Amino acid sequence: MHYSARETTRRAHALTISPSSPALDVASKIHDPAATFQVNKDPPVSLKENGSLKENGNLKENGNAKSKTSTDDPDVVKVLRKATYKVSGDTQKLRQLCTEFDAKEEDYKKRIHDLETELRNHQNESTKTHDRDIREMENRMELVAQKLEAAERYMAGKEEECNMLKLDLDTLNEENKRLKENLNDMMLKLQDYEEILAQKKTLNEQYSRILEEHRVLSEDFNRERVLRKKYYNQVEEMKGKIRVFCRVRPITESERRRGSSGSSGSSGGGGAGDASIVVSAEDEYSVSLNTQRGGQRSFLFDRVFQEHEDQEAVFRDTHALVQSALDGYNVTIMAYGQTGSGKTYTMLGTPEEPGIAPRAFTRLFQLLDEGRARQEAAVSTYMLELYNDKLIDLLKPAVGADTDRLDIKRDKKGAVHVQGAAVRSVSSASELNRAFNEGLANRHTAATKMNVESSRSHLLIAVCLSITSKQTGSVLRGKLTLVDLAGSERVSKSGASSDQLKEANSINKSLSALGDVISALSSESSFVPYRNSKLTMLLQDSLGGTAKTLVFVNASPAAYNADETLISLMYATRIKQITNNVCKNADNKEITRLKSVISKKKGRD
Incomplete structure (x- = not known):
């Protein structure tokens, strides 16, 4: 089962029992025959607090902080009294308890060692991952920098192009102004041209009528000319020609x-x-x-x-x-x-x-x-x-x-x-x-x-x-x-x-x-x-x-x-x-x- 680095560290601190903890001090004093005489000087660790440490498994990281003890705590006094008067009956139990504590300590040490190993491995993997991510980010940053540089060049070109377009726009505006003036002139000319077209249409109609009259007259003339030649030839024939x-x-x-x-x-x-x-x-x-x-x-x-x-x-x-x-x-x-x-x-x-x-x-x-x-x-x-x-x-x-x-x-x-x-x-x-x-x-x-x-x-x-x-x-x-x-x-x-x-x-x-x-x-x-x-x-x-x-x-x-x-x-x-x-x-x-x-x-x- 794998844990994160922070969770592993937390568990290790929770399971670590400092050698100078009050419980150990109490246990060592119980085995010591002179412990009876030192009760008032070094009061034992509150069992209630010690029990809460066992339940929560939370150990503060502050190694220098000392657990609070109070000689005024009735439970501690009671324990000390019982230990004073019942040392001989409880010695066996305390030893057994110490043995269990030692076993647990070894177990906790082993688990801490495993967790530390796992933490180191995890840190190594995280470091590699972070390095890889950093390299990727650096590559991306380099690409982004290149793109940014290209964008800056593009923007510079566009700005230059924009300036040119502005110049062209000014030129076109002037040209447009000139064309508008020309357009106005052309509109005036167009009006004149329309008037000329109307006159031309009238003249064309007159010309068409004249052409038709000319065609009719030409046909009449040719017909008369042919008849004249015909009659002339007939007259000449009658004369004997x-x-x-x-x-x-x-x-x-x-x-x-x-x-x-x-x-x-x-x-x-x-x-x-x-x-x-x-x-x-x-x-x-x-x-x-x-x-x-x-x-x-x-x-x-x-x-x-x-x-x-x-x-x-x-x-x-x-x-x-x-x-x-x-x-x-x-x-x-x-x-x-x-x-x-x-x-x-x-x-x-x-x-x-x-x-x-x-x-x-x-x-x-x-x-x-x-x-x-x-x-x-x-x-x-x-x-x-x-x-x-x-x-x-x-x-x-x-x-x-x-x-x-x-x-x-x-x-x-x-x-x-x-x-x-x-x-x-x-x-x-x-x-x-x-x-x-x-x-x-x-x-x-x-x-x-x-x-x-x-x-x-x-x-x-x-x-x-x-x-x-x-x-x-x-x-x-x-x-x-x-x-x-x-x-x-x-x-x-x-x-x-x-x-x-x-x-x-x-x-x-x-x-x-x-x-x-x-x-x-x-x-x-x-x-x-x-x-x-x-x-x-x-x-x-x-x-x-x-x-x-x-x-x-x-x-x-x-x-x-x-x-x-x-x-x-x-x-x-x-x-x-x-x-x-x-x-x-x-x-x-x-x-x-x-x-x-x-x-x-x-x-x-």
Whole structure:
């Protein structure tokens, strides 16, 4: 059983009996025979007090304090008396008592020794514990001191930071004051701005109204401008002026691949040119061309077809001339322009996209079929090509010396016909198309750098009509002439050589003669050089003659061909100024009979 250090010390003192205690003195005196005589001198210890010491086990630590004795205590006196008179009887008991006291003393000493040992051990353990606690506390104090030092440094840094923040705060206060002043200025400006916005909103509304009015006026102006051009063209047509349509083809891949080297404006041509588009349609009647020499130039025509318009759209504005041929007029439709500009595609087309000629044939017999109940019709055709300034009949099976007998003639009314040409009668559109394809198979074509299938000759297709009325017997004689001119070309661009060079020279020569005729007619010259070329002789009734004439000027949109396109558009503008003396070829029944008689007599002679 373990006790605390204080409790152990207390118990040890309680159990320790001092050798000079009164009880021991009394016991020693009892054994001493002379004790009787010393009673009055040294009174015994009070038994009552001695008993209370035994009961409580409390011994005061004061070793020098003496227990109180009193000779006046009756119990002590009684004991002393009994001891005086009964010493001999009680000696044995006292000895026994002393023995017990000695045993108890030894026991108490042993217990005191054990308690002291336990106390020392406990003190050692407590000392170790205290040392350990002290060391821990010292370590903690050291840590706390370090933390305190760190806290002091932190506080010093914070104080410095606080001072800096105070400076910043002062700066910010000044900045805030300045910003408030600026804000006040901005608020004033904002009020001014809101007023300006309100004014702007009002102006925008007025501007929107003006824009809408401008849009309406622009639409009205454009509509009126287009109508003016339309009516002007109709008036010119009524006067007999040649109608001119312009068609701009899409740019080709080869032109795109040529890139841009700025050589489109050079007179010599050749080389890779700028593939950018320089031709654009302003509306249905105007086209503009950007040139390097003269800037942008505009041209007015009876109709302008853009790149996206197909063959059907082109024929839609053309098929009325087919009706004119049935009404007894000589009608000519021809395509003019630079090589590779799309003339043959416009006139002939492809099997998938037929051109004007195949569509005109179909339309012609549709109209004839519609009027079979009122009239009888005889249709015949011939096809010629002008190759190297020689006329060639494309419907004859053999081409050779017979071509020399093809002569270009004019009748009394100025209508041109070719004497000696093979005339083939047809009764349907399929027969006419078959004859047409047969003649195309004999036409001269070749590949050049400008066109993979370039026409090397001028093609003329004539469809002659004789319409007899079943009611009156009058006869209307009309002719539909379709001309696909070979394109002008620069040898440096087309790369023509040998036979192609000869063909190119012949084509350019005939087109030059055509240009002279156009210039003379447009300037109303008294002399028109029709006889300078067989081409102009063939077109004599179409240009300045009696025919209703429609000319397609085909243009390339590429800057590489800008010079050639400009020349074509200028010639087309001159052609538009030419006036034909249009007249109907009609004979009454009697005149027709007399002509038939005269024809028969000439045949007999």
